[in-house]
Amino acid sequence: MADAERPSALRHPAAAPLAVLAAGAAGSAYLYGADPHQPGHLLPQCPFRLVTGLLCPACGGTRMVYDLMHGHYHQAWLDNRVLLLASPFALALLARWAWEGLHGRRWRPGLSGRGVAAVLGVAVTWMIVRNIF
Numbered sequence: 001m002a003d004a005e006r007p008s009a010l011r012h013p014a015a016a017p018l019a020v021l022a023a024g025a026a027g028s029a030y031l032y033g034a035d036p037h038q039p040g041h042l043l044p045q046c047p048f049r050l051v052t053g054l055l056c057p058a059c060g061g062t063r064m065v066y067d068l069m070h071g072h073y074h075q076a077w078l079d080n081r082v083l084l085l086a087s088p089f090a091l092a093l094l095a096r097w098a099w100e101g102l103h104g105r106r107w108r109p110g111l112s113g114r115g116v117a118a119v120l121g122v123a124v125t126w127m128i129v130r131n132i133f
Contacts, residue, residue: 012101012104013100013101013104013105013106013107014098014101014102014104015101016097016101017094017097017098017101018098018101020094020097021094021098028065028069030042031043031062031065031066031069032066032069032070034066035066036062036063036066037063037066043062046058046059054127054131055127055130055131056127057082057083057123057124057126057127058080058083059080059130060079060080060083061079061080061083063075063076063079063080064076064079064080064083064084067079068084082122082123082126093109096109097109
């Protein structure tokens with residue numbers, strides 16, 4: 001059988017979602033012990049904030065996840081409210097992607113033009129609000 005004809009494990013529908021889950025688990029394991037509220041860790045800084053000095057819509061996400069893992073729910077809320085509210089939806093999409101992949105099916109969520117506009121509108125509005133107040 002020629003190399004081009006061999007099925008690749010990376011082409012399996014579950015490969016990508018499982019890789020995302022593994023990377024998330026590894027990142028979470030590091031984050032659990034590295035307090036992003038304190039200096040001296042290897043966590044990346046937000047490039048948007050480095051360049052502009054403004055908070056992007058996702059700024060505070062790393063601190064939010066750290067606080068959630070340590071049971072500091074109120075602080076997680078203060079770190080990034082919109083991202084916290086969106087997290088269950090993102091986790092549901094990841095779960096569906098993994099489920100479909102494990103069952104041998106490729107799955108991609110679809111978002112209409114209005115959906116994209118709504119997501120972008122919320123993100124831009126949140127960025128403006130959090131930088132003004």
